Amino acid sequence: MAFTSFEFLVFFPVVALAYYIIPKKFRSLWLLFASYYFYMSWNIAYGCLLLGMTVVTYCCARGIAWGSGGKMSEERRIWLKRGGMVLAAALTFSGLFFFKYANFLAGNINAIFRRLHFNGQIPMTEWILPLGISFYTFQSFGYLMDVYRGKTEAEKNFFRYALFLSFFPTLVSGPIERSDNLLLQLKQPERTVFRADNLKRGLCLMLWGYYLKLVMADRMAIIVNSVYSRETDGIYVLIAVLLYGIQIYCDFAGYSYLAIGAARVMGFTLVENFRAPYLALSVSEFWRKWHMSLTGWFRDYLYIPLGGSRKGRIKKYRNIMIVFLVSGLWHGAGWKYIIWGGLNGFYQVIGELLKPLREKADAVLWRGKGKKIRGILCMAGTFLLVDFAWIFFRADSTGKALGICKKILTGAHLSALFDGTMFSFGINQAEFIFLMLTILVLLIVDVQHYRQKHILDLMQGWHWAVNTCLCAGLLMVVLIFGIYGVSYDVGTFIYFAF
Amino acid sequence: MMWERSFILPFKKILLFVGIVIVVVMVMDYLYVDDTTDFSRNMMHEFYGQEENIDRLYIGSSHVFCGIDPTILDGINGENNFNLASDGQPLIASYYLLKEADKRHDIEQVYLDMYYKCTTPGIGNLHDPDALQYSWGVLNQMKPSINKFSYMLNLSEPRYYYLSFLPFMRYRDELFHRDYITGIVQAKQTETWKNYEHYRIKKMEDQEYVMQNAVKGFLRNDAIPETGGFYEQTESGWPMLTENPITEESMEYLLKIIDYCEEHEIKLTWMNCPITDYQLIQSGSYDNYVEQMKVLSTEYGIAYYDFSLCKREYLDLSPNKFWLDKGHLNTAGAEVFTQFLGAFFQAEENGEDTYADCFYDSYAEKVSDLEEDIFGLDIMMSDEYEKYLPDIAPEIWEEYVIYKIRPVTNATADEVEIHVCKFPEERDKADYGRKDYTTEEELEIIRDGNDGYVILHTDEKGYLYIEAKLVDSDETKNWVEIELK
Numbered sequence: 001m002a003f004t005s006f007e008f009l010v011f012f013p014v015v016a017l018a019y020y021i022i023p024k025k026f027r028s029l030w031l032l033f034a035s036y037y038f039y040m041s042w043n044i045a046y047g048c049l050l051l052g053m054t055v056v057t058y059c060c061a062r063g064i065a066w067g068s069g070g071k072m073s074e075e076r077r078i079w080l081k082r083g084g085m086v087l088a089a090a091l092t093f094s095g096l097f098f099f100k101y102a103n104f105l106a107g108n109i110n111a112i113f114r115r116l117h118f119n120g121q122i123p124m125t126e127w128i129l130p131l132g133i134s135f136y137t138f139q140s141f142g143y144l145m146d147v148y149r150g151k152t153e154a155e156k157n158f159f160r161y162a163l164f165l166s167f168f169p170t171l172v173s174g175p176i177e178r179s180d181n182l183l184l185q186l187k188q189p190e191r192t193v194f195r196a197d198n199l200k201r202g203l204c205l206m207l208w209g210y211y212l213k214l215v216m217a218d219r220m221a222i223i224v225n226s227v228y229s230r231e232t233d234g235i236y237v238l239i240a241v242l243l244y245g246i247q248i249y250c251d252f253a254g255y256s257y258l259a260i261g262a263a264r265v266m267g268f269t270l271v272e273n274f275r276a277p278y279l280a281l282s283v284s285e286f287w288r289k290w291h292m293s294l295t296g297w298f299r300d301y302l303y304i305p306l307g308g309s310r311k312g313r314i315k316k317y318r319n320i321m322i323v324f325l326v327s328g329l330w331h332g333a334g335w336k337y338i339i340w341g342g343l344n345g346f347y348q349v350i351g352e353l354l355k356p357l358r359e360k361a362d363a364v365l366w367r368g369k370g371k372k373i374r375g376i377l378c379m380a381g382t383f384l385l386v387d388f389a390w391i392f393f394r395a396d397s398t399g400k401a402l403g404i405c406k407k408i409l410t411g412a413h414l415s416a417l418f419d420g421t422m423f424s425f426g427i428n429q430a431e432f433i434f435l436m437l438t439i440l441v442l443l444i445v446d447v448q449h450y451r452q453k454h455i456l457d458l459m460q461g462w463h464w465a466v467n468t469c470l471c472a473g474l475l476m477v478v479l480i481f482g483i484y485g486v487s488y489d490v491g492t493f494i495y496f497a498f
Numbered sequence: 499m500m501w502e503r504s505f506i507l508p509f510k511k512i513l514l515f516v517g518i519v520i521v522v523v524m525v526m527d528y529l530y531v532d533d534t535t536d537f538s539r540n541m542m543h544e545f546y547g548q549e550e551n552i553d554r555l556y557i558g559s560s561h562v563f564c565g566i567d568p569t570i571l572d573g574i575n576g577e578n579n580f581n582l583a584s585d586g587q588p589l590i591a592s593y594y595l596l597k598e599a600d601k602r603h604d605i606e607q608v609y610l611d612m613y614y615k616c617t618t619p620g621i622g623n624l625h626d627p628d629a630l631q632y633s634w635g636v637l638n639q640m641k642p643s644i645n646k647f648s649y650m651l652n653l654s655e656p657r658y659y660y661l662s663f664l665p666f667m668r669y670r671d672e673l674f675h676r677d678y679i680t681g682i683v684q685a686k687q688t689e690t691w692k693n694y695e696h697y698r699i700k701k702m703e704d705q706e707y708v709m710q711n712a713v714k715g716f717l718r719n720d721a722i723p724e725t726g727g728f729y730e731q732t733e734s735g736w737p738m739l740t741e742n743p744i745t746e747e748s749m750e751y752l753l754k755i756i757d758y759c760e761e762h763e764i765k766l767t768w769m770n771c772p773i774t775d776y777q778l779i780q781s782g783s784y785d786n787y788v789e790q791m792k793v794l795s796t797e798y799g800i801a802y803y804d805f806s807l808c809k810r811e812y813l814d815l816s817p818n819k820f821w822l823d824k825g826h827l828n829t830a831g832a833e834v835f836t837q838f839l840g841a842f843f844q845a846e847e848n849g850e851d852t853y854a855d856c857f858y859d860s861y862a863e864k865v866s867d868l869e870e871d872i873f874g875l876d877i878m879m880s881d882e883y884e885k886y887l888p889d890i891a892p893e894i895w896e897e898y899v900i901y902k903i904r905p906v907t908n909a910t911a912d913e914v915e916i917h918v919c920k921f922p923e924e925r926d927k928a929d930y931g932r933k934d935y936t937t938e939e940e941l942e943i944i945r946d947g948n949d950g951y952v953i954l955h956t957d958e959k960g961y962l963y964i965e966a967k968l969v970d971s972d973e974t975k976n977w978v979e980i981e982l983k
Contacts, residue, residue, distance in 0.1 A: 006656070006657035010656070427674070428674050428675070430674040430675075430676060431673070431674040434674065464507065464510075464511060465514060468511050468514045468515050468518075469514070469518060471515065472514070472515045472518035472519055472522075473518065475519070476518070476519060476522045479660075479664070479667075480522075480526065480666075480670075480673070481673070485660065485661075485667070485670070486627050486658070486661070
């Protein structure tokens, strides 16, 4: 039951309406039931897996909390806490490892065996990666770490904790929530009171999410998929690569807005996940604005425990590389994802190394109004670097990604733009112009967002008639131009694969 | 002030929001909904304009609006007859149209056309997305009412409601096609469209014809098939009628129609407008359908008449001059059929036995009673490579095309000749059938029963002339020239 499915359009209003109608004391249970129904609509077995993860992490957190507070010596307490945390981490990640990485590891070991002419082969499993496992594994581990660090108390109410982990808007593709945000809100009964503001803002966020996903991302996917699936001139490969960067943004940000909006309708405020990332002036800034809940998770639970930037420059660079290589691996069990993560880490290390040089160059080259030009150039440069890395992310394999790079560098001919091939990738000239207009709208909204002012906050100062027209207009744009229904091959969310 | 903010403002917002949505939907409907080629628009307009009570209603598929002229029937039975038929009308549409008509008129008698393609798998799977289009023509034109709303709700699964409630959504394939929009807008700006004077029909195969004013739901059309008889080209042949072919969904609405007529004391008659023997033989076993209809007729006590089973001494529509295509009568055919239909029902109502011996018991009986003839040609692409190209390796099969030529006939294989010639250029159609080809131009044909197989290499271009005739006949009635692609 994806957010863009018909089933969700029925499910969500029913859940939200019932949520406000039933007595307050049952509302959390209702959401828990709805969340499991939502998850199990893909596969009933998923519910068992999620329940297992919930029971294990709930017990581990309670164990860690008990270890922290029992009457015992300090040494024993530390040993017990650390031991408990290690055990908890092992149990939490075992599911993810088994479903996501076991085959990757086995495949690589088998490849080494073959090289060494060793006859033994590790058998591969045929398990399908459960939807959202990477997200809720990270969310539960974050909670355990918070309990371990004493940042949050171990939740005593099992059902509340189960809802924190399974809350349907965040379950499948995030944002990866924290105990000090969502879990805290679940404890606040005043959250469950109906407020028209929440409903309006939530629905507007969802509408924007649908716009990004159905009108933009899925339309760009038509061109990108078409180019990637056939032999064509390098110039079109370049266009597809550029478009993919925007497609994945619209796809994932669209999902996040839908999740945040759906939660908001029911009175919950989820963490922000995107803040105009393609307007970032550097790759490190990009990562502070892209998939912010994951970046924050890596910062708090990997980068800082590794020492962060406190133990010298070399270790800082090492830590950055570790974080991004792990991030690559989190996205998928494949070398192409590791290369993608490595490239993003590498950009940042190089950026850090060249920082003094850049500062000197800035002082000489860009003064006064020139700073704006510098900003635009930095944005474009950042976009191109990030986009280049997406090639590895999108391609079927590392070899194919290298083939795409080669094609762009050696097989691109500007003249091919005018030979009529341009509009043979599934959309015609008028639709292409429409697509460019949608990108322009996104750019305008993102510029406002970059300036720390979300478009919805900005709209609060506008006349009600303008706002109503904008909302009705956006709804009609989604209805008319969205890629859904019988006329189209409807795509799923890219991040469902992770 | 507080009161205004709390109550008036939200109301204004909702009003503005809904207003914008309605305006956008209306504009989109005008730009995209193509009712310029839809007969139902004219028919429903005339239906809603009927001031005189409709006594006898004819509902069903296009065979009704092509084959039954209500003005002729008016003269015969002295009552007001009206066709409320539409293209490929499924039984769900017939049911809601019957209710719509009965709401406005005191209907005495309903003749329900039971065209087999509208009740069997295909259109007969009423709620399948592909079958919905056969309802949209009339649905678009029905006036807002609870009946229409109920039709929309029952037509499809909820996931397809948007197609029923927002008509322009069906045309989203054309969203960015300027030529399409221009064509629609231009057509809608003509006086003929505004005045419901005629509707234009899209190009069908290689013919384009404009059908003139619908009068009481009857469509005048003077076209006749091109010389050479009926033929059809298909990739994989035609679906065959199985035993008890009527779908469950069709049965559900057939029973609803029966119940409705009973409750409202409307006399119901099932009928089938005539169809060419070419199509009926093509359907595989038309008797499977006839059998099921007869069983249902007995079970529910509804009179059932299949005019395709009429003996030629009563109703002879065999000459091609009566047909628009293989299934539809043209104006001349409709006149003959309607005269017969009027007289037939008059005799039935008067209890006369003039037509007691009018029908064959089965279609097989009719075919065996007819003189040997070839009714048309089916040209199919065959995949029987193993059988006909045994010496060719499977990996290069795709370099060959096997044409299967099936003369639709009641004659035996020995009595049918098939000739196939290849020409580099398209010839003047006047030359077809004159046998002005030389035997050198003829291609080798592999015969298997009545079927003939011709094998060509995909590189071969030009035109294929195909003809079939009875061995002892000097006349060649069936021929066709197709382009090799």
